[in-house]
Amino acid sequence: MKRIGRSLPQLNSFILAIIFAGLGGVTLSCSKPPAQPKAPPSRPSDVKVEVRDGGPVVLTTSAAEFQILPSGFLQATLLKDGKRLTLDEPGVGSTGGSDSIVHEGKEFDFVPDFSQAKVLDSMGKLGRGKRVEIPGRPLAPAGVEIERRLVVEVYDDFPYIALVSTAYKNVGTTDFQIDQVLMQQHRFNANEQDAKGRPHPYDMWSFQGSSYDWGKDDVQRLTRTSSQPNVMGEAVKGGYGGGIPVVAFWTASVGEAIGHVETLPWTLLMPVKVEQDGRVAAQITIPVNAALKPGESYSSPRSFVAVYSGDFYEPLRMWSSVLQKEGWEIPKPSSEAYNVSWCGWGYEFNVTPAQMLGTVPKLKELGIKWATLDDRWFDTYGDWNPRKETFPGDSIKQMVDDFHKQGILAQLWWLPLGAEDGQGKWESHKYIVSKVAQEHPDWFILDKNGKHARMTRDLATLCPAVPEVQSYYKQLTEKFIRDWGFDGSKLDNIYSVPACYNPAHHHKSPQDSVKAMGEVYKIIFQTTRAIKPESVTQACPCGTPPSLAWLPFIDQAVTADPVGAVQVRRRIKMYKALLGPEAAVYGDHVELSSMTPVGKGDWSEHGSDFASTLGTGGVLGTKFVWPDPGPKFKPVALTSEKEAHWKKWIGLYNEKMLSKGEFRDLYVYGYDVPEAYAIEKDGKMYYAFFAEKENGTFAGEVELRGLKPGSYHVVDYVDGKDLGTVQAEAGKSPRLKTEFKEHLLLEVSAQ
Numbered sequence: 001m002k003r004i005g006r007s008l009p010q011l012n013s014f015i016l017a018i019i020f021a022g023l024g025g026v027t028l029s030c031s032k033p034p035a036q037p038k039a040p041p042s043r044p045s046d047v048k049v050e051v052r053d054g055g056p057v058v059l060t061t062s063a064a065e066f067q068i069l070p071s072g073f074l075q076a077t078l079l080k081d082g083k084r085l086t087l088d089e090p091g092v093g094s095t096g097g098s099d100s101i102v103h104e105g106k107e108f109d110f111v112p113d114f115s116q117a118k119v120l121d122s123m124g125k126l127g128r129g130k131r132v133e134i135p136g137r138p139l140a141p142a143g144v145e146i147e148r149r150l151v152v153e154v155y156d157d158f159p160y161i162a163l164v165s166t167a168y169k170n171v172g173t174t175d176f177q178i179d180q181v182l183m184q185q186h187r188f189n190a191n192e193q194d195a196k197g198r199p200h201p202y203d204m205w206s207f208q209g210s211s212y213d214w215g216k217d218d219v220q221r222l223t224r225t226s227s228q229p230n231v232m233g234e235a236v237k238g239g240y241g242g243g244i245p246v247v248a249f250w251t252a253s254v255g256e257a258i259g260h261v262e263t264l265p266w267t268l269l270m271p272v273k274v275e276q277d278g279r280v281a282a283q284i285t286i287p288v289n290a291a292l293k294p295g296e297s298y299s300s301p302r303s304f305v306a307v308y309s310g311d312f313y314e315p316l317r318m319w320s321s322v323l324q325k326e327g328w329e330i331p332k333p334s335s336e337a338y339n340v341s342w343c344g345w346g347y348e349f350n351v352t353p354a355q356m357l358g359t360v361p362k363l364k365e366l367g368i369k370w371a372t373l374d375d376r377w378f379d380t381y382g383d384w385n386p387r388k389e390t391f392p393g394d395s396i397k398q399m400v401d402d403f404h405k406q407g408i409l410a411q412l413w414w415l416p417l418g419a420e421d422g423q424g425k426w427e428s429h430k431y432i433v434s435k436v437a438q439e440h441p442d443w444f445i446l447d448k449n450g451k452h453a454r455m456t457r458d459l460a461t462l463c464p465a466v467p468e469v470q471s472y473y474k475q476l477t478e479k480f481i482r483d484w485g486f487d488g489s490k491l492d493n494i495y496s497v498p499a500c501y502n503p504a505h506h507h508k509s510p511q512d513s514v515k516a517m518g519e520v521y522k523i524i525f526q527t528t529r530a531i532k533p534e535s536v537t538q539a540c541p542c543g544t545p546p547s548l549a550w551l552p553f554i555d556q557a558v559t560a561d562p563v564g565a566v567q568v569r570r571r572i573k574m575y576k577a578l579l580g581p582e583a584a585v586y587g588d589h590v591e592l593s594s595m596t597p598v599g600k601g602d603w604s605e606h607g608s609d610f611a612s613t614l615g616t617g618g619v620l621g622t623k624f625v626w627p628d629p630g631p632k633f634k635p636v637a638l639t640s641e642k643e644a645h646w647k648k649w650i651g652l653y654n655e656k657m658l659s660k661g662e663f664r665d666l667y668v669y670g671y672d673v674p675e676a677y678a679i680e681k682d683g684k685m686y687y688a689f690f691a692e693k694e695n696g697t698f699a700g701e702v703e704l705r706g707l708k709p710g711s712y713h714v715v716d717y718v719d720g721k722d723l724g725t726v727q728a729e730a731g732k733s734p735r736l737k738t739e740f741k742e743h744l745l746l747e748v749s750a751q
Contacts, residue, residue, distance in 0.1 A: 045121060047130040047154050055114045057132055059152065061159035064307050068134065068152065072097020072112050074184070076162065076307040078254050085254035086307065087204070089189040089279060099150060099166050099300075101138075102180040110136035110148045122153055125325045129155030145172025146292075161306045161318055163261065167299045170292040181286040183303045184258040188280040190251050201278040202226065204251050205670040207312035207574075208272060209244030209259075211495055212236050214543030215563045219312060219570045221670060222249075226274045233267030234499050234514045239456030241496030242547025244578070247272055247282055248315045250308075252671040257306045257315035258282060261322050264515040265496070265549045266301050311669040316577035328552050330579055331525070334534045336409060336487070337556040337584035338619055338659045339369035340650055343490075345589070346623035346636045349376040349427065352390050353399040355629070360406050362626050362638065366647055367654045370536075371403055372411040372490050381459055382419025382434035384476055400485040409487040411536065412480050416473055416520055417497060418459030419444070426457045436462070436472070443469050445513055446502040453498035463500050465507065465516035473520050477527040481535065488528060488536035491521070494550065495541055514549070521550035538586060551578065556619070558586040563603075565593040565612040565694065569677070570669070572616040581663040587613030589623040591636050594694065606635045608642065610649035611718070611743040615688025616677045617663050620653045622646065652718065656747075658686055666705040674698045678706055686717075687746040699739040707733060710750055717747040725751065 048060040055070035065077040069090060074097075078085040100109045112134045122131040136148040146168055153163040164183065170176040189201040202222045209218060210230040220226075235241040247270050248257035260266060269285040284303055292298060304322070308314040324330060342363055344351045356373060363371060377396065379387050386396045400410045420431040421444070436443070437460065445453040445461040452460035462469045480486050500513035507513070521539065528535045538556040541547065546557070557579060559571040568587050575585040593607030613620055624638040624646070638646065653659075661681030669675065679686040685706060691698045704712075707728035714723040714736060723746070726734035738744060 043128070045128040045130050046156050049119045049130050049132060051114060051117050051119060051132075053114065055112060057114065057117060057134065057152075059130060059132065059154045059162065061154055061156070063159040066152065066154060066162040066305070068112060068132075068150075069097075070112070070114075072099065072110055072136065072150075074098040074152070074162065074164065074186075074305060076256055076305045078160075078307045078309060080309055085309075087186075087188040087190065087249060087251070087254060087256045089187050089201075091187060096185070098183070098185045099148070099164065100182045100185070101146070101168060101178055102182065103144070103146070104177055105179065107182070108138040108140050108144065108146075110150075111139050112136045112150065122155070125327075126153075126155040126322065127157040129153055145170065146176055147171050158318065158322060160308050160314075161304050161322065163302050163304050165300055165302045167297050168292070169297040170294055173294050175291040175293055177291050178288045178298055181288055181298065181300055183284040183286070183300055184305055185283040186256070186258060186281070186305070187275075188249055188256065188282065200224070202274045202280050204249050204280070205311065206250075206272065207246065207248040207257075207316070208270075209246045209545045210270070211240045211243040211541055211544035211547065212238075213240070214238075215561070216544070217567065217570075218545050218574070219669065222274060222280060224274060224278070226272065226280075228272050230270040230272060231267075232270060233265045233496065234511070235453075235455055235461075235496045239454065239458070239493070239495060240544055242541065242544075242549060244316070244319075244545050244548060244551075245270065246315060246319050248306075248312045249280065249282070250311050250668070250670075252668060253309065255308050255310060255314065257308070257319075258284065258303065259315075259319060260284065260301045260303050261319065261326065262301045263323055263327050263548070264518070265547065267499070267511060267514060268301075310665060311671075313573055313577040313665045313669075316574060317665070320578045323548070330552055331529075331555065333555045333582075333584035334529075334536055336369070336534045337536045338657060339409075340367065340619070340653060341370035341372060341411070341586065341621045342368045343372040343374055343589060343621065343623040345372070345374035346591075346625040346633060347629070348633075349429075350390060351377070353395050355625075356399060357402055359624075359626055360403070360408065362624075362643075363408055364406065366643075366650050368408075368622075368650065370409050370411055370487075372413065373399075374413045374490070375492070376429065377413070380420050380432060380434045381415065381457070382436045382462070384414060384479075397484045404485065409536075410485070411488045411490050411538070412484075412486040413490045413492055414476075414480070415457070415459075415493050416491060416524065417462050417464060417469075417517070418455055418457060419462055421452050421460040423452070423460070424454075424458040426459075431459075440468070442502075442504045443472075444502065445498050445500040447498065448501050450501075453500070455497055456493045456495055461497050463502060463505055463513050463516075464497060464520040465500065465512045466505055470520055470523055474523050474527050477524050478531070481528050481531045487532055487534075488555070489524065489538065491524070491537065491539040493542050494521075494539045494547070495544070496547055496549065517547075518549040518553060521553040525553040525555075545574070546578075556584045556586050559588045559618070562588055562592050564595055565607065565609040565690075568593055568609075568612045568618070569616050569675070569690065572613065572618040573663070573669070573677070576617065576663040577665075582660060584659060585618045586621055587618035589621050591623055604635050608645055609742075610653070611688065611745060612690070614649065614653050614656070614658060615679075615686075615690075615743065615745050617658050617661060617679045619659045620650060656681075656686070656717070661686065664706050672703075674702065676702065680706070683750070685748040687744075687748065689740070689744045689746075691740070691742055695742060697739070697741045698744075701735040701737050702744070703733050703735050704728070704746075704748060705733045707748065712748050713751050715747045715749075716744065718745045
């Protein structure tokens with residue numbers, strides 16, 4: 001079976017270099033074998049396990065079947081409506097399994113010893129389940145002294161997921177080098193389920209959760225040339241990094257996903273590639289690059305494979321649910337997190353208090369509750385004091401007081417962990433040596449060469465694992481929220497941090513900095529909440545998916561500089577899956593819903609598509625400027641024509657508050673036409689349908705899913721049109737014949 005792992009040298013060399021450098025010292029700290037199961041549950045699990053001579057091992061739940069084939073390949077099958085559905089296609093005659101290692105440049109598969117397999121009851125954080133342990137020896141010449149113990153866990157409460165962990169033990173008398181550990185190696189074929197009319201095995205949609213390229217679609221239909229490294233964990237070139245360690249694939253009938261379920265970030269790759277035969281290869285690659293001493297073991301993180309019906313929402317919801325059982329605590333958003341926000345970024349870097357406060361009449365008239373002071377109000381990254389030329393004296397505190405007098409809440413933009421060290425620049429701002437760098441040079445992350453490691457905006461990086469750094473961010477948060485009076489933070493350009501080789505920090509592993517990043521965000525969030533319970537802490541991973549490191553420590557997610565309305569809708573659905581169906585997800589500035597390239601790497605933002613945020617259950621936002629400040633800001637100036645449009649849509653939002661409703665996953669992205677979303681709130685169903693292209697039209701029938709049997713009244717609540725009644729029957733959703741341009745938003749209530 002061909003492995004993506006064998007073609008790793010073809011991937012981005014810079015990305016691989018920093019991963020191998022960052023993981024050089026992590027092996028021993030992760031070398032303990034997987035935890036033994038707890039005492040058997042009071043009643044046995046409903047999971048059925050069959051161990052056949054010579055394989056396979058078959059684990060069957062109420063909804064799926066997981067087989068460990070004689071080759072070691074883990075095949076996931078959905079059991080639905082009497083059918084067996086899968087995307088997995090093991091290679092014919094292949095001896096390749098799903099978990100292997102690379103040793104001195106060669107990949108070694110393992111032969112499972114099914115005669116020694118152990119089936120145990122398991123009771124833990126995920127509830128009742130079954131655990132199968134299978135030893136194995138490498139498919140290699142004599143003298144390769146390494147053993148593998150494969151553990152597969154399946155739980156009653158998570159019937160669509162199988163969890164997998166491996167431990168590799170050196171049973172020889174000399175050191176044994178492990179270059180890489182490969183997990184969840186799969187070969188997918190859409191033709192397995194959709195051969196009719198689907199000539200290409202790769203003809204499926206995917207979600208790829210990595211953060212390494214601004215503006216790239218995380219939801220995409222695969223093509224003949226699709227290939228993506230999906231680096232997860234520490235910072236990568238450009239300062240990106242982090243990510244959601246999940247890659248998912250789906251057709252109209254079945255989907256599969258792989259990833260890991262550790263609550264802290266691991267630096268690894270999850271490459272996806274369409275191979276020469278058209279099959280889709282996906283796996284988890286852990287660059288270990290370390291030697292095991294005799295008797296020593298290396299234990300992998302717990303990975304998973306999930307099988308499901310639907311799109312990316314389903315595996316992301318399952319993944320988040322598992323992590324919440326494992327220790328994630330997703331906070332309930334404050335009530336203020338659902339209110340409409342205006343951002344001063346329309347005025348860009350040199351905004352003044354006068355410009356900020358000048359919009360107050362329009363904010364009140366339009367029903368906008370929040371005002372955000374955006375980028376470059378400060379003098380120096382890391383110190384975070386007001387710029388004297390734009391915010392002299394105590395003008396920043398006075399501005400906040402003035403907003404409060406008008407009943408408007410204020411949010412502050414800032415970027416934790418970055419600090420100026422005299423090197424580099426961002427836009428027109430040339431870096432100096434910040435005060436924090438002068439007074440605390442020992443706080444910084446150092447690379448392998450002993451130099452300041454760089455993060456986003458080419459800033460030097462304070463190490464989040466250092467207790468004094470954590471205390472410093474508590475003090476900064478208290479200054480912003482308690483002393484200056486801000487009601488929350490917009491934490492921007494938030495990705496990950498580099499691995500830390502600073503000997504003064506006494507890390508057990510260079511990855512300690514990456515895994516500690518969330519602690520700083522937890523401190524910011526909890527300190528803010530303690531001072532102001534109705535505050536809002538927002539984190540924006542500009543242009544990319546978020547990071548599991550800090551995701552549990554926010555009130556409000558954001559679609560993060562979406563490139564157009566399609567990304568707005570997809571990302572709202574993503575965050576509703578990750579944070580819950582009632583999560584507060586800021587749709588970002590509505591102006592971003594339509595963009596035109598201008599020059600190299602720049603955009604003109606002139607969108608007005610509020611429907612993409614309102615209809616999907618997001619929170620509205622805008623960055624208009626008013627009164628008209630001149631030609632430079634013309635694309636975002638609030639003209640009289642735009643004002644009427646803004647007033648209508650913000651009024652609809654404040655009236656319906658669908659962002660507080662329950663997002664219902666009833667439609668499959670990429671296969672249900674038109675693109676559709678559903679929100680349930682106050683006993684009513686709200687539907688949003690979108691034409692395929694911007695300014696496009698749709699003519700045909702839309703299906704109103706999720707209704708109980710009965711008669712329903714349908715209203716186009718945007719245009720105030722009564723569309724009559726529909727009848728829902730058991731097992732059959734009503735259809736409505738319609739024609740619309742761009743979007744159709746419906747309110748459906750029982751008669």
